[in-house]
Every structure is written in structure tokens, then in C-alpha cells.
Amino acid sequence: MWRPCGTFDDTYQSDMAIVRTPAQIGLLVGSLVVLALLPLIVSGATITTVNLIALSIISVQGLNILTGLTGQISLGQGAFMGVGAYTLMMLMNHLAFSYWLALPFAVTSAGLVGLVFGLPSLRIKGFYLAMATLAAQVLIPWMIVNVRPDLTGGTDTVNIPTPSLFGVVLSNQGSIYYVIMFFGVMSIFMTRNLARSKLGRAFVAIRDNDLAAEIMGVEIFRYKMLSFFISSLYAGLAGCMWALWMGAVNVDAFSLDASIWYLGMIIVGGLGSTLGAALGVIFIRLLDLGVVPLGATIAALFPPMVENAIKNGTGSLIFGLVLLLFIIHEPRGLAHRWEIIKHSYRRWPFPY
Amino acid sequence: MLTAQFLITGVLTGGIYALIAVSIVLVYKATRVFNFAVGEILTLGGLVFYSFVVWCRLPLLPACLAAFMMAIVAGSLVERLVFRPLLGQPILSIIMGTLALAVFLKGVMLIVWTGYTSSFPADMLPGRTILVGRIAISHELLWSSVIALIALVILGYFFIRTQTGLNMRAISEDHELSMTCGVNITLCFSITWILAVILGSISGVLLGNRIGLTPVITPLIALKAFPAVIFGGLESIVGAVVGGMAIGIIESLIGGFISPTVGEISAYIILLIVLLFRPEGLFGLERIERV
Numbered sequence A: 001m002w003r004p005c006g007t008f009d010d011t012y013q014s015d016m017a018i019v020r021t022p023a024q025i026g027l028l029v030g031s032l033v034v035l036a037l038l039p040l041i042v043s044g045a046t047i048t049t050v051n052l053i054a055l056s057i058i059s060v061q062g063l064n065i066l067t068g069l070t071g072q073i074s075l076g077q078g079a080f081m082g083v084g085a086y087t088l089m090m091l092m093n094h095l096a097f098s099y100w101l102a103l104p105f106a107v108t109s110a111g112l113v114g115l116v117f118g119l120p121s122l123r124i125k126g127f128y129l130a131m132a133t134l135a136a137q138v139l140i141p142w143m144i145v146n147v148r149p150d151l152t153g154g155t156d157t158v159n160i161p162t163p164s165l166f167g168v169v170l171s172n173q174g175s176i177y178y179v180i181m182f183f184g185v186m187s188i189f190m191t192r193n194l195a196r197s198k199l200g201r202a203f204v205a206i207r208d209n210d211l212a213a214e215i216m217g218v219e220i221f222r223y224k225m226l227s228f229f230i231s232s233l234y235a236g237l238a239g240c241m242w243a244l245w246m247g248a249v250n251v252d253a254f255s256l257d258a259s260i261w262y263l264g265m266i267i268v269g270g271l272g273s274t275l276g277a278a279l280g281v282i283f284i285r286l287l288d289l290g291v292v293p294l295g296a297t298i299a300a301l302f303p304p305m306v307e308n309a310i311k312n313g314t315g316s317l318i319f320g321l322v323l324l325l326f327i328i329h330e331p332r333g334l335a336h337r338w339e340i341i342k343h344s345y346r347r348w349p350f351p352y
Numbered sequence B: 001m002l003t004a005q006f007l008i009t010g011v012l013t014g015g016i017y018a019l020i021a022v023s024i025v026l027v028y029k030a031t032r033v034f035n036f037a038v039g040e041i042l043t044l045g046g047l048v049f050y051s052f053v054v055w056c057r058l059p060l061l062p063a064c065l066a067a068f069m070m071a072i073v074a075g076s077l078v079e080r081l082v083f084r085p086l087l088g089q090p091i092l093s094i095i096m097g098t099l100a101l102a103v104f105l106k107g108v109m110l111i112v113w114t115g116y117t118s119s120f121p122a123d124m125l126p127g128r129t130i131l132v133g134r135i136a137i138s139h140e141l142l143w144s145s146v147i148a149l150i151a152l153v154i155l156g157y158f159f160i161r162t163q164t165g166l167n168m169r170a171i172s173e174d175h176e177l178s179m180t181c182g183v184n185i186t187l188c189f190s191i192t193w194i195l196a197v198i199l200g201s202i203s204g205v206l207l208g209n210r211i212g213l214t215p216v217i218t219p220l221i222a223l224k225a226f227p228a229v230i231f232g233g234l235e236s237i238v239g240a241v242v243g244g245m246a247i248g249i250i251e252s253l254i255g256g257f258i259s260p261t262v263g264e265i266s267a268y269i270i271l272l273i274v275l276l277f278r279p280e281g282l283f284g285l286e287r288i289e290r291v
Helices: A012-016 A022-041 A044-069 A077-094 A099-122 A127-146 A173-195 A198-208 A210-215 A220-246 A256-269 A274-300 A304-329 A333-347 B002-031 B038-055 B060-083 B091-113 B139-161 B163-173 B175-180 B185-211 B218-222 B225-232 B237-257 B260-277
Strands: B130-132 B135-137
Touching (some): A044 A077, A044 A173, A077 A127, A127 A256, A127 B091, A127 B225, A127 B260, A210 A220, A256 A304, A256 B091, A274 A304, B002 B038, B002 B139, B002 B225, B038 B218, B060 B185, B225 B237, B225 B260
């Protein structure tokens, strides 16, 4: 791992530690305290947004393992979230499971479905793999709507029973905040550790050159499948969190658009970077939120007939534009910008 | 009888898919970009034509010309602003570039044309449904397959007989080699994108004439050209036409005999099967990789 000049590790433990410098410990403790106290400080609407950001981070970290580390492009992350959310809903509504009992089943089922749609990755990559995952993204919502509408509710929004934890009923955003944030922080921590384990290094080897990786003894098929499985586990967890966040499930939330947004978040954040995936989610979600008043202001200048159209369109327009600018001008994303800022701070007043 | 009816409808619908598929293959062969934005591009083309016909009340021929001009402008803009900066970038950046373009165009269309369905006037194309024996052939579908056929013939002539067509075929073989032989490669990329947008716009108009255009839903219908492309092979224009027809026929047969909802999804099931067992498609090139 890269370390600035003058920082030494004299034991094996400190060399392997994930939190290594006093500044990092301070930042970690500080941010955990802020996160723990956040619901007491800010109002309900802000907490709703923070929850959405946290659950998107879970999903995007999963996609980051698959796309950023292993280099397999997936347009199906939204659909795999849907598998998790709908499995959870069906277990809770039809088999009377509690939320916490249904959660592991839902997460595992999303992982298994991801595994099935990852199978073509044995022979294909690049555009072809994007096609295969696109097929998943079309087939899964179709199955949700058409196969057993009596169980899934078809296109309708289906409520789930309100879960409770340690005697606290998780009925408002402030109380589910701790659940979602716990899993969000855990997902960041686990991804960070996974990236520097044997598994993560195998993934990176496959990304950089799969044939070379195979020659060096990385079993491509096994690791690609693992990557799909882990990524879909994250997606399933994010889907369950989504169901908790909405108190309901609806197939529209798990569309192709959602998948494209998740991919866009990793691009904006920086491919393969754990920090970047989190930054990308925060940036895009806040941007999307900031655009709403802008769209409303512009829409107010026009007759009411086109007003709604402008409100609907500005979100996509700005997201597409920002994504294009990032891909063209900063393909390494916000994480790379952050590195540049860190370096110039360290080396100040020297320019390099 | 019923089978013949479904077959005919399938072939006629397949013509539109074939046109979209050719637009994708054209871009892929020349620039190695797989155009995920094709759905949005064709919807935009169709909507531009719609505005000339309905908003400006132009007669059919001037409207076609105006839409043609717009397609040329749009095609060169797309190439210059989005895909030239992305030359030589990794495949993920290019895929994301086309997806970002798609999202951007969707936003533009939602703002300008709203999210409601824009339908062409019912009597835009002359004629009415023809009955051959007991098989009904809708004149709109007949028109669209005739137009698609004409477009494909012109395209074939362009590739086989003109110097630019020859240059473009050279580029699809090898970028660097054709550059050393004096082919202006950036110009060829521009022409490729312009051609792709024109083909897309034609299919957008044909699709819109049948079922109306919606910025959100029409691109999803156009996505069915992807299975067609993979089925026929990514490198083959003939394959794209065959694939488009095949997808049209299969969809129509399954939709007719099993159920319309299964018909909707059949193209993607075929896509998965093709990807699992013969990823290079019917006429594509098998790829050999070396370290």
C-alpha cells in the first residue's frame, strides 16, 4: 500500500491495519459520532435523503466489486435489488416471516439470481456481457409483473409489515436510519477489506487481463462467479433496505434507469475505489436533489402545460450531462480528485 | 392461416428491427462503439419529424428533407462532442458514454416533447389495410418494410459502389492500416454516425407511425434490436437484417400462439441462449485472444 514519506510501520499488525494513522482514527471516530448523532440534529426530510444515500451506497459498493474491481459490466444491479426486495416482501406477507428472519433469505436469493445471470460471463465480456445483464434487467421485472401477480402484486405497490428491533418499532425514518446506516458502514468496511484480500487481488487480476490471470493460476470462472454472487448479495441487501425505507415495494424502483444511475455513480466516484463509490453516490444524489428546485424555477417561467415536463426532464438531463463530462474529462472520478487534493496538501508549498 | 398471418406481421415488424440493428452494426463496425443510445436517438429522430409534420404543418416531403437535415446535424454533433473525445478509451467508458448520452437525450426529449405519447396523424401515409385471401396486411407495416428495404438497398449501394463506402469498409477492417493508406478516419467516423442517426430516425418515424412515440417507452421497444444484433452477429450487416427479421417473426409467433406478454420477452430469452451457446452469433467473427 502506498504511504507518504516518513510514515513507517514497525509491526506486522500495523502494516496490515485498515486504520493506520492518528488522523485516520480521528476521522473515523469523528464521522461515526456525527453519524450516530445525526437524527438528533437534522429534520425528517434530510434523514430520508441520508437513508436513501446510505442504501444506495450498499448497492453501489456491490456494483463496484463487480464492475470496478473485476471489470465485468453489469446493467442489472437494479433488477438484483428488486429480487432482494420482492423475496423479502413475499416471505413477510405470505409466509409471515419477520423482517430479520426474511433478510438473509432475501439477500441469498438475490445472490443466487445474480449467479445465474453471471453464467454467460464465462465465455463473453465487454459489450456482450453488458447485453446479458441487460437481458437480466428486462427479464426480472417482467417476471415480477407477469409470472405470479397474485404473489408479487404485479405492478402495484405492496406494503410490508413494519418491523421492530429490540422492542423499538421501526416506523419512522429516524428509527430506520440506524439500521440502514449500520449496513451502509458495514458495506464500506467489508468492501475495503475485500479489495485488499486474496479475493480482491484475484478480481483485479481478472480485470487487468483475464488470460494473464488464468496463466498465473487465478481460476477465472470461479472468481467471476464469486464476483457476481457477492455483488448481487450487496444488491439484495440494498433491496431489503429499500423495502424498509419505503415501507413497501414497487417494481418501478428497480428499472433499467436505476441500474444506469448506479453505474453512473461508480463512474463519477471513481472505478474500483471504495471511497469513490461512496463519494459518487453522495454527489449524484445531492445533485439530483439540488436540481429539483432549479427545474421548478425554470418550469415556473413556462405555461403550466409544459411545467411538469420540465420538472421531469431536468433530472435526467443534468445527470446525463454530468456523467458525460466526467467520462470525458475525469474518467478516474472524484476519488482521483481527492488523491490530488491530498497530495498537494502534503507537498505544499512545492508544486509536485 | 393464422400462422401465415403471424409470419407476415413478423416479417413486416422485423423490417423495423432490422433497420435499427443495421444502425447499431454500422457504428460498431466502423468505430468499435456499441451504441446503447440507439433507442433514444431513434425516438429523437421520430419526434423531430413529428414536430415538422404536426407543429410546423409541413407537407410530407419537405418534412422528410428537414428531418434529414436535422439528422445530419445531430449525427455530426454526437460524433464530435461525445465519441471523438472517447476514442481509445477503455470499453467501460465507451459503454457509459453511450448510456450517459441516452439519459441526456431522454431528459431533452422529456423537456421538449413532454412525457405523453406523440402520435402521427392517422392518414400520414396513404393507403389502407390490404386483405390477401384472409390475411390482413396493415398498410403502415407494408410502408415501413418498403421504406426499410429502400434504405437498406441505398446503404448497400453506398458501401459497394462509392469511394467513401470503400473507405468505411477499410476502416472496419483495421483503423491504423487504413489511416496509413490515406483514409481520413475522423471524417469517416462522422459519416458513420450521421448514417446511423439517419437510419435511426427513419426507424423512429416508422415505429412512431405504428404506435406513437414516448420518450420513456419507445427506447425500451428499440432495445429489442440488441438481441437482433447479437443473434445475427455484431460484425455483419447481413446478419443484422436476418437477425431483425428473425426476432420480428419469433416475437410475432410466440406472441400470437402463447401469449403477448411472453412474446414481449422472447427476444431476450433468445439473446441469453445465443450468448450462452454461440456468442458470436450467426454471421459474426469468432474472436481469438492472445496475451
